[in-house]
Amino acid sequence: MALDSRVPAGQLQDKWDGFRERCRLVSPNNKRKHTVLVVGTGLAGASAAASLAELGYHVKSFCIQDSPRRAHSIAAQGGINAAKNYPNDGDSVWRLFHDTIKGGDYRSREANVYRLAQISTSIIDQCVAQGVPFAREYGGLLDTRSFGGTLVSRTFYARGQTGQQLLLGAYSAMMRMVQAGKIEVYARREMLDLVVVNGQARGIVVRNLVTGQLERYAGDAVLLCTGGYGNVYYLSTNAKNSNVTAAWRCHKRGAHFANPCYTQIHPTCIPVSGDYQSKLTLMSEGLRNDGRVWVPKTPGDTRSPEAIPEAERDYYLEQRYPTFGNLVPRDVASRNAKQVTDQGRGVGETGLAVYLDFRDAIAKQGKGAIAARYGNLFDMYQRITGDNPYDVPMRIYPAVHYTMGGLWVDYHLMSTVPGLFVLGEANFSDHGANRLGASALMQGLADGYFVIPYTLGNYIASQPLPPVSPDHDAFAEAEAAAQARITQLLSIQGEKTVLEFHRDLGRLVWDFVGMARHREGLESVITQIQDLREEFWQNLKVPGQPNTYNKNLEFAGRVADFMELAELMARDALHREESCGGHFRQESQTPEGEAKRDDEHFAYVAAWEYRGEGRVPDLHKESLDFENVELTQRSYR
Numbered sequence: 001m002a003l004d005s006r007v008p009a010g011q012l013q014d015k016w017d018g019f020r021e022r023c024r025l026v027s028p029n030n031k032r033k034h035t036v037l038v039v040g041t042g043l044a045g046a047s048a049a050a051s052l053a054e055l056g057y058h059v060k061s062f063c064i065q066d067s068p069r070r071a072h073s074i075a076a077q078g079g080i081n082a083a084k085n086y087p088n089d090g091d092s093v094w095r096l097f098h099d100t101i102k103g104g105d106y107r108s109r110e111a112n113v114y115r116l117a118q119i120s121t122s123i124i125d126q127c128v129a130q131g132v133p134f135a136r137e138y139g140g141l142l143d144t145r146s147f148g149g150t151l152v153s154r155t156f157y158a159r160g161q162t163g164q165q166l167l168l169g170a171y172s173a174m175m176r177m178v179q180a181g182k183i184e185v186y187a188r189r190e191m192l193d194l195v196v197v198n199g200q201a202r203g204i205v206v207r208n209l210v211t212g213q214l215e216r217y218a219g220d221a222v223l224l225c226t227g228g229y230g231n232v233y234y235l236s237t238n239a240k241n242s243n244v245t246a247a248w249r250c251h252k253r254g255a256h257f258a259n260p261c262y263t264q265i266h267p268t269c270i271p272v273s274g275d276y277q278s279k280l281t282l283m284s285e286g287l288r289n290d291g292r293v294w295v296p297k298t299p300g301d302t303r304s305p306e307a308i309p310e311a312e313r314d315y316y317l318e319q320r321y322p323t324f325g326n327l328v329p330r331d332v333a334s335r336n337a338k339q340v341t342d343q344g345r346g347v348g349e350t351g352l353a354v355y356l357d358f359r360d361a362i363a364k365q366g367k368g369a370i371a372a373r374y375g376n377l378f379d380m381y382q383r384i385t386g387d388n389p390y391d392v393p394m395r396i397y398p399a400v401h402y403t404m405g406g407l408w409v410d411y412h413l414m415s416t417v418p419g420l421f422v423l424g425e426a427n428f429s430d431h432g433a434n435r436l437g438a439s440a441l442m443q444g445l446a447d448g449y450f451v452i453p454y455t456l457g458n459y460i461a462s463q464p465l466p467p468v469s470p471d472h473d474a475f476a477e478a479e480a481a482a483q484a485r486i487t488q489l490l491s492i493q494g495e496k497t498v499l500e501f502h503r504d505l506g507r508l509v510w511d512f513v514g515m516a517r518h519r520e521g522l523e524s525v526i527t528q529i530q531d532l533r534e535e536f537w538q539n540l541k542v543p544g545q546p547n548t549y550n551k552n553l554e555f556a557g558r559v560a561d562f563m564e565l566a567e568l569m570a571r572d573a574l575h576r577e578e579s580c581g582g583h584f585r586q587e588s589q590t591p592e593g594e595a596k597r598d599d600e601h602f603a604y605v606a607a608w609e610y611r612g613e614g615r616v617p618d619l620h621k622e623s624l625d626f627e628n629v630e631l632t633q634r635s636y637r
Contacts (some may be wrong), residue, residue: 024461031056041068044424045225047448053177076163104432130169228403234506266401267333299344433581494539
């Protein structure tokens with residue numbers, strides 16, 4: 001099938017306004033007749049549910065947590081971008097657009113990114129009105145700080161807990177609509193399948209995670225707001241419950257999966273300390289505003305950091321990228337950290353770490369100023385590592401964080417399944433091959449507060465949507481398929497736990513589809529993943545029963561989907577014989593070791609169509625046409 005992005009005609013800066021002026025609308029009385037199913041209650045899901053309910057739609061909201069406010073968006077620390085130019089340092093909507101396009105290594109859709117930059121200023125106003133306690137400077141204006149890949153200060157923040165504060169704002173708006181009777185919340189429900197009736201997404205099948213019962217819900221549209229798939233790597237900064245199952249079920253029902261190999265490796269995380277770990281801890285990129293990254297100049301130098309004199313320290317980011325210094329984008333910082341540790345200059349017991357040092361910032365600004373900006377982050381680091389970052393440098397190393405790939409969507413945020421809209425990290429659209437810091441919160445809230453109210457209304461007003469009941473045969477078929485999968489997982493009764501399989505899969509994906517990829521490794525890992533998946537379905541041990549609270553069963557279903565996703569990630573990485581952003585093919589790099597794109601052959605979105613169990617998926621291409629920015633070799637020197 002041909003991919004139609006449905007980008008409006010006209011000048012870039014006029015596309016969104018033109019769409020809003022011409023899109024079809026649903027009258028207030030008719031909105032009350034339509035039910036919308038929103039899966040996920042993070043920033044995208046909570047803001048969408050609140051906005052749509054306030055407009056008059058009947059909303060049913062689903063989350064796997066015990067409360068919507070426990071969605072993983074709370075884990076975002078550093079901030080949210082917006083082109084408000086409060087510091088008067090030259091920022092603009094255009095600069096935010098250009099930085100995001102360039103930061104994504106020219107592999108995102110221009111129209112979507114420009115819309116995001118336009119909307120960014122309204123997001124801040126919305127959140128301030130909700131009472132989000134952004135930091136303020138001495139004059140009372142909202143304070144900002146810089147993030148990687150930019151030369152302006154456009155990141156608004158609430159100390160190191162920006163995601164939590166933004167989610168509380170969206171959650172409050174959502175719960176106001178719950179109190180008004182316009183939103184029904186279904187907590188501890190996991191979406192196990194999408195129901196498609198006459199080619200349209202009309203419902204979902206979920207499992208009640210407490211009772212184990214399967215439940216059916218019908219609606220006129222489904223909004224998928226379930227986050228990313230970083231936990232395919234086993235160790236990541238994502239919460240342990242974060243998964244790909246809802247998105248993958250939609251993929252198998254006809255939604256194309258776009259650019260799955262685009263994975264962000266965050267450079268500022270607490271390093272791995274042992275096999276006992278189930279996740280990794282993020283340290284905000286905002287720390288790189290004041291912290292200096294360095295390693296010893298001499299390989300194998302095991303002295304404590306205070307014993308290494310200035311002349312024997314290599315501030316490698318400042319040396320290699322004098323224009324941006326420690327604030328280069330995440331993919332660049334991560335690859336450089338890997339490079340110096342590969343040279344034997346890493347620090348700590350494992351040698352897989354670099355220093356993030358605040359000595360100079362504390363000496364210049366005072367401990368109080370640093371504590372005011374990062375105090376809770378410093379406290380968290382000390383609780384985890386036992387080291388006081390006011391006295392000794394932090395040890396950091398790259399870890400899997402965000403996924404730029406996701407379900408393909410058009411300009412309306414609709415997937416290749418009509419009526420299935422995908423918001424936030426679950427879609428692919430805005431970040432290209434690399435996400436600049438502080439853009440995830442911006443995208444989630446832009447999609448939920450400002451985009452979907454228009455595009456969903458346009459869909460509902462344009463489509464015949466005859467009533468559909470959960471008694472429809474399509475619901476019965478989807479529930480039967482979900483039940484059969486549960487029965488199969490419980491019936492294997494092998495000897496290996498879900499945790500062991502997940503750890504084995506994560507190691508394969510990290511080693512071969514991690515910070516660096518090459519043809520031989522990718523060809524090899526596809527076969528290894530297939531072998532591991534075969535073993536999974538023959539030797540998995542899932543204790544317990546289906547009709548009860550069963551975490552092992554939950555994780556088993558999610559790991560089964562990760563097994564299939566991992567193979568698709570490797571296939572996508574293998575076919576893309578270029579380097580771009582977080583996708584670094586060792587065969588495609590500049591003489592200086594930077595990512596080298598191939599715009600002639602790969603300036604497109606790779607959207608994969610599921611073709612059935614055991615069959616190679618079909619590749620569809622959406623050409624990326626850049627009419628407003630010049631395609632250049634990305635440089636931060």
